[in-house]
Amino acid sequence: MRRLALPLAALILGLAASPAGAAPRLVAAFDDPAGDATGPGSYTPPGDTGFRDGDFDLRRLAVYVDGDEVLFEVTLGSTFRPPDTTRRTNQIPLELSNGITLQNVDIYLDTDRSPGSGSGACIPGRRVAFAEGATWEAAVVLTPQPQAARAIAGEAMGEAARRVHFAERLQVTGRTVTARVPAAFLGGLPTAAWGYSVQVSGAAWERSFSLADRVRGKREANAFTLPVLTTPEAFAFGGAPMGETHPRVVDLLLPPGVDQRAALGSFDAEKGTFAKVPFVYATATPTATPTATATATATPTPSLTVADVSGEMVSISGPTEGLRAWQLGRVLSEGGETVARVVVLQVHAGGAVASAVDGKEKIRKGARVSFAP
Numbered sequence: 001m002r003r004l005a006l007p008l009a010a011l012i013l014g015l016a017a018s019p020a021g022a023a024p025r026l027v028a029a030f031d032d033p034a035g036d037a038t039g040p041g042s043y044t045p046p047g048d049t050g051f052r053d054g055d056f057d058l059r060r061l062a063v064y065v066d067g068d069e070v071l072f073e074v075t076l077g078s079t080f081r082p083p084d085t086t087r088r089t090n091q092i093p094l095e096l097s098n099g100i101t102l103q104n105v106d107i108y109l110d111t112d113r114s115p116g117s118g119s120g121a122c123i124p125g126r127r128v129a130f131a132e133g134a135t136w137e138a139a140v141v142l143t144p145q146p147q148a149a150r151a152i153a154g155e156a157m158g159e160a161a162r163r164v165h166f167a168e169r170l171q172v173t174g175r176t177v178t179a180r181v182p183a184a185f186l187g188g189l190p191t192a193a194w195g196y197s198v199q200v201s202g203a204a205w206e207r208s209f210s211l212a213d214r215v216r217g218k219r220e221a222n223a224f225t226l227p228v229l230t231t232p233e234a235f236a237f238g239g240a241p242m243g244e245t246h247p248r249v250v251d252l253l254l255p256p257g258v259d260q261r262a263a264l265g266s267f268d269a270e271k272g273t274f275a276k277v278p279f280v281y282a283t284a285t286p287t288a289t290p291t292a293t294a295t296a297t298a299t300p301t302p303s304l305t306v307a308d309v310s311g312e313m314v315s316i317s318g319p320t321e322g323l324r325a326w327q328l329g330r331v332l333s334e335g336g337e338t339v340a341r342v343v344v345l346q347v348h349a350g351g352a353v354a355s356a357v358d359g360k361e362k363i364r365k366g367a368r369v370s371f372a373p
Contacts, residue, residue, distance in 0.1 A: 024064035024071055027190050028282040030198075030253055032058045034077055037200065037251040039228065040265035040275070042239040046202065047232050050085070054078030055102050058200050058251040059175070063190055070183050070190060072140055072167075074105050074198070075176045088205050088235055096144050096205075099170035100177055104143045104203050104225060108136040110195035110279045111187055119160035122274075123153055125222030126201055127247045128264070129274040131325060132346060136197070136279075138186045139164045141223075142179055144203050149223040152207075156221035195279035198253035202226025202237060220244075243269040255280050257328040259357045262343040265312070266355055276345070278326045304369040306331065307351060312360060314342050316369055317351040329354065329371045331363050342369065 037057040038044075045051055054077025064071040083101050106123050108130075115133035122128050123141060130136075143149045146166035154161040167179035183189045204224045225248045232238025240246045245267045252260055255278060267275040304318035316329075325347060331340040340359025344352050356363060 024066035027063045027065055028192070028194070028196075029060065029062040030196070030280055030282070031060050032198075032251070032253050034059060036260055037077070039237075039239070039247055039250045039260075041261040042241075043228060043250055044232050044238040046226065046235055046237055048234040050083055051102065052078045054175075056200050056202060056250045058105075058198060058253060061107070061196060061198050061253060063196075065183075065189055066180070068183050069180050070186060071178055071180055072107055072142075073176055073178045074107075074142065076103070076200070077175065079175050080172045080177055094145070094205055098142075098144055098146060098168060099172040100142050100203075101144050102203055104141065104149075104201045104223075105177070106197075106199045106201075107140040107142075108197040108199075108279070109138045109140070109186060109190075110135065110197075110281075111137040111190075113193060113195065113281075119157075119163065121157050121160045122199075123149075123164070123223050123225075124156040125152075125220070125225035126199060126249050127225075127245065127267075127274050128199065128249050129276050130197070131276045131278050134279055137163065140179055140181055141166050142170060142177060143224065144205070145224060152221060152223040156223075192283045193281070195281045196253065197277060197279050199249045199277070200251040201249050202235075204235070241269065245269050245272055245274055247275045249275075249277075252277060253280050254278065255326060257343075258326045259328065259341075259343055262355045262357045263326075266345060304329075304351075304371070306363060306365055306367045306369060308365060309360075309363050312356050314354045314356055314360075314363060315351065316342075316344075316354055318369075320347050320350070320352060323347050323352055323371060327371055328357070329369050331359065332368045332370055339363070339367075 034057060057077030059077055060075040062073040080100060116135055118135035118137040120130050120135050141164060146168050150166040153164055165181050165185055171178040204226045228237040228240040228248050230240055247264050254260055254263060263277050264275045267273060304316050306314060307317040308315040325344050327344045329342050330338040331342060333339045339362040341357040342354035343357055344354045346353045
């Protein structure tokens, strides 16, 4: 059974700007488990020998205040390093001087916790979306070719692209890369209430038509995201299902109790919808809004039952007081033993819609579902 991703709100400190000459002040930090850079659980690394274990494995996000700047410090499972070659398919070497060469790291910021107040769009080519009502007010992207990626995002994202900072002059030390962003661009200095979504994908170096693009006669907007195919290639991940809706994000920062397989596996190939992912918060939401938080505590709901099962999707009926999106639940046998697990995708009047995390073949209509801590 795959270990749950358990990001930890490591520390919340004073939020005033650092005095002149003072060390940067830590605002919040989150840890992510090692060894889970497999997307929805099935992805395998690209085959080129220039890649190493841990290159796409998110391990930590730390946010600092340094005067009128905000520092985003991202740590992966392997060291950042120059590639063995600066060309892949083109004959002309690329100028890769931004400190990061193999990865894209997208950091989205929910600065007001107001559903629908910002944008729900993601960087083109990543093939992910946000959970219902979740939006961001600013984003920071760490990528090998920031100017070229900025141009593609501007074409595809419209007005939302103006709120994306493609960081340049990144600082790299071992496994950690740091981006400096003016606080004014983010709408001010971060507070303890801000939420974060960190998404790691492989970095492509050239734009090219895929087979699907040629078939439909239209290029998919893609800000240099490495593809994920059914079989790995030198510069493509493997392990993807057929179709064009599976995510190209391979690792993700998640709240406690949320399984990455469920989050990145929530895409629907038939409907053409991308996987829906949550934000992570260092402090609890001050209202009853069903938002994933880093300190969310489940409330026992023993009278919930399975109303219907359709593939991965599980309909649950019963009282929803205390139930939140992205909460993990256990499907029980008649004897009270756990036979399967589900994660809540959406709460509605009289029940919820969930996705099976494991044991879906054992989920039966009428079975009890427990969300007790």
